Amino acid sequence: MSSIQNDLTMDNWLGRTFDCTCGQKHEVPIRHIVIERGAMEQLAGYVKEAGYSHVTLVADGRTQQAAGEKLRGLLEAERVHVSVSVIRVNTLGEVAADEEAIVQVLLDTPLSSQALVAVGAGTVHDIVRFVSHRTKRPFLSVPTAPSVDGFASVGAPLIVRGFKQTIPACAPEAIFADLALLAEAPQAMVAAGLGDMLGKHTSLADWSLGRVLLGEHYCELSARLTQEAVELCTAHLDEIAQRTDLGMRKLMEGLILSGLSMLLVGHSRPASGAEHHLSHYWEMVLLQQRRRALLHGAKVGVATVLMAQRYQALLGLTASEAAARLAQSAVPSEQSDAVRIRQAYGDMAEQVIAENFPADGQGLDARELKARIAERWGDVQAIARAVPAPEQLSAWLEAVQGPVTPEQLGVEPELLEASLQDALFVRNRFTILRLQRLL
Numbered sequence: 001m002s003s004i005q006n007d008l009t010m011d012n013w014l015g016r017t018f019d020c021t022c023g024q025k026h027e028v029p030i031r032h033i034v035i036e037r038g039a040m041e042q043l044a045g046y047v048k049e050a051g052y053s054h055v056t057l058v059a060d061g062r063t064q065q066a067a068g069e070k071l072r073g074l075l076e077a078e079r080v081h082v083s084v085s086v087i088r089v090n091t092l093g094e095v096a097a098d099e100e101a102i103v104q105v106l107l108d109t110p111l112s113s114q115a116l117v118a119v120g121a122g123t124v125h126d127i128v129r130f131v132s133h134r135t136k137r138p139f140l141s142v143p144t145a146p147s148v149d150g151f152a153s154v155g156a157p158l159i160v161r162g163f164k165q166t167i168p169a170c171a172p173e174a175i176f177a178d179l180a181l182l183a184e185a186p187q188a189m190v191a192a193g194l195g196d197m198l199g200k201h202t203s204l205a206d207w208s209l210g211r212v213l214l215g216e217h218y219c220e221l222s223a224r225l226t227q228e229a230v231e232l233c234t235a236h237l238d239e240i241a242q243r244t245d246l247g248m249r250k251l252m253e254g255l256i257l258s259g260l261s262m263l264l265v266g267h268s269r270p271a272s273g274a275e276h277h278l279s280h281y282w283e284m285v286l287l288q289q290r291r292r293a294l295l296h297g298a299k300v301g302v303a304t305v306l307m308a309q310r311y312q313a314l315l316g317l318t319a320s321e322a323a324a325r326l327a328q329s330a331v332p333s334e335q336s337d338a339v340r341i342r343q344a345y346g347d348m349a350e351q352v353i354a355e356n357f358p359a360d361g362q363g364l365d366a367r368e369l370k371a372r373i374a375e376r377w378g379d380v381q382a383i384a385r386a387v388p389a390p391e392q393l394s395a396w397l398e399a400v401q402g403p404v405t406p407e408q409l410g411v412e413p414e415l416l417e418a419s420l421q422d423a424l425f426v427r428n429r430f431t432i433l434r435l436q437r438l439l
């Protein structure tokens, strides 16, 4: 293994392309990351040095006040021409990453603007990442809350005609995370950031299941980085709970490292498993019912506890008990799954069916899979053992005053029940939910 793969320091990866032991070539397009008090002051110098004489700042009403105005002043003092796009709220009073917001940012960005600056949390970044990609302009990131691991990633989850889908877009050229700004973030957003990070415990376990049971491509480096990212956070939990500079810094580092680990492999597998599928399912239902959105990381945190309970349950089954259950359980087929998807997903069903049964017919033979699970039961249990106990995950969430139960989150029992049944179809990825229905 080359030295770059032994040194997990973040700066080591920036702007690098290298051949990995996993057989893939990895590339990190982000060139510069600053996490400190006064990071905003450094952005203007970076813009000047990069030769951008005209940039467009994109914010929402709150983040424009909290940071956008100041950034504008700093940039103008460096004689950079600044256009501003303050994204308007929708009829629910929320800023959403939807077609209206995208068109607004396009209209607010003059042709002469050479770069975009995202000033906000996850949603503002998702809008900017998409516009940046489609208009071939680089973007710079100024996170205003440590709430999500999407700052450094490439996928943009967008709501188009009321449906949420993740569109490939681009990563920022540089990130300026100002600790003074993060210290002012609402507590709920700090808790959400930790929730998104704790989800890595179950997403990594799900990826390992895919590797062991289906021979899925697995990158040790990306998995190690993700593990390191979540451990940075839990090792500094008191600091995060007290919102000290060190705590905010470690949480932000964890979130950015998790984003980098997704950039390496070019997909979200290291950082998104069944806990994210559950969260996406709740989000889609709230969207369809025109209810207010919940913070991404808050949903992921609660879902992580639920998935950890399912991993824990695997530890109580001996190999022969597991084999007996596998022999008795129903064998799902494409036909039976399609029926379930049509019942559960309404207008979205055809899209979900296409996701689960791609036209190239890579569908799994459930009988072979069951045999594999029985054969590799020891490995499955080892994966389950690496997931922290649900009580531990709950205690971490409680420490930062985040919601722990679906009830505290505002997910009612019927929605919870439906999601535990059908969220496995959100993505065609092997997870604990897909394992559990065969047992």
Ligand SMILES: [Zn+2]
Residues within 6 Å of the ligand: 148, 149, 196, 276, 296, 300
């Ligand atoms: Zn997430």
Ligand SMILES: [Zn+2]
Residues within 6 Å of the ligand: 020, 021, 022, 023, 024, 026, 219, 220, 221, 222
């Ligand atoms: Zn790799």
